[in-house]
Amino acid sequence: MYVGSDHAGFELKSHLVDRLNATGHDVVDVGPLVFDPDDDYPGYCVATGTAVVADPGSLGIVVGGSGNGEQIAANKVAGVRAALAWNTEIARLAREHNDANVVSVGARMHTVAEADEIVDAFLDTGFSGGERHERRIGQLTVYEQTRVPPELG
Numbered sequence: 001m002y003v004g005s006d007h008a009g010f011e012l013k014s015h016l017v018d019r020l021n022a023t024g025h026d027v028v029d030v031g032p033l034v035f036d037p038d039d040d041y042p043g044y045c046v047a048t049g050t051a052v053v054a055d056p057g058s059l060g061i062v063v064g065g066s067g068n069g070e071q072i073a074a075n076k077v078a079g080v081r082a083a084l085a086w087n088t089e090i091a092r093l094a095r096e097h098n099d100a101n102v103v104s105v106g107a108r109m110h111t112v113a114e115a116d117e118i119v120d121a122f123l124d125t126g127f128s129g130g131e132r133h134e135r136r137i138g139q140l141t142v143y144e145q146t147r148v149p150p151e152l153g
Contacts, residue, residue: 004030004048006041009063012107049077067106088121095125
């Protein structure tokens with residue numbers, strides 16, 4: 001599992017890395033490794049997404065103030081399906097229906113306990129494999145590779 005953040009998510013990211021390592025997960029801290037109040041999220045989130053895609057079957061977590069920019073940045077990496085999760089139901093649905101491989105969490109939006117629950121829900125849930133979900137993910141993958149939009153309807 002790969003975890004990255006910016007300055008706004010640094011404290012929560014560090015907590016998640018320690019907590020997940022302590023519970024038996026193999027976690028790679030993509031950075032930042034030291035707090036820098038002037039750092040920017042795109043590099044860390046793109047690096048997290050890139051690591052997830054390069055390691056098939058792995059998952060990623062990106063953390064920022066709101067989680068919005070971090071999700072957008074991670075989704076720029078071909079093969080990433082990053083979801084902004086603001087509660088456990090959304091985290092589970094992201095995995096079950098969208099086969100999301102990266103979850104984005106807003107550190108300023110949640111307590112540490114809430115963020116732990118969101119991340120746990122994401123990590124503990126698998127893709128349902130439902131035909132309609134696979135079809136939709138396939139349409140997005142084709143678009144990502146060809147830039148030909150899916151048919152409407």
